[in-house]
Amino acid sequence: MCRGFLAGRKEIQAHPYTGADALVNLVVPLVLEQKLDGTFLGLSESLSTDAFVFSEPMILELKFGEPRDFHRLSTTGYALAMEALYEFPVNLGCIVYAEFRSDRLIIKRDIHIISDELRQWFIETRDEKARLVAEEIDPGTGNCPESCQYHHVCFG
Structure with a gap:
């Protein structure tokens, strides 16, 4: 069985x-695809995590490409939204990086504590982006790697 x-x-x-x-x-x-209303945080009302583990509250996010420090902001934002909605702490995040090499799938995991420092970084980043939009400031061309799916839009 x-x-x-x-x-x-x-x-x-x-x-x-x-x-x-x-x-x-x-x-x-x-x-999978846990739906969240992020309006309490000034975010979209239709957020969805890639996955959420209830047994030990943990946000999971799937990424393709190279790991970047700011990727942890996505799990942090989802954790803050979930905390605002359901009033329980979410202190764990896991970013799963998937990469295809030849005929193999390579998986890397970044399991991390969603600390007060990460929460503060998320809030500061959110506030800065909101200010740019409110004041109609052009942020200029991004400093993204060639693997970025929008690289051709910025650099031709």
């Missing part, structure tokens, strides 16, 4: 009056 089936059976026996959605969450405690 498959392990998932056995785990499901065990949970049904332990929680006989639990609904199907709650049982699934007990057996597979991972939500």
Whole structure:
């Protein structure tokens, strides 16, 4: 028998009056594309994380390309939105970097604490971007690598 089936059976026996959605969450405690309203933080009302782990609250984000320091801001922003909505702390983030080399998929993970410093960096970055928009300031051409999907737009 498959392990998932056995785990499901065990949970049904332990929680006989639990609904199907709650049982699934007990057996597979991972939500893909968790929808979030970011308006409390001045963000979009239609955010969605790549994945969220409920057992130990953790935001997961999938990225392609080279790891960059600012990538941690995405998990931090989602954590802040989730905290504002559901009023529980989310202190873990994980960025999964996927890269295709020849016929292989290479996976790297950056598991990190969503610290007060990261939260402050996110808020300062958000405020700066909001100021640029409000004052209609052109930020100029980005300093992005050639692997950026929009590189051709900026540099031709």
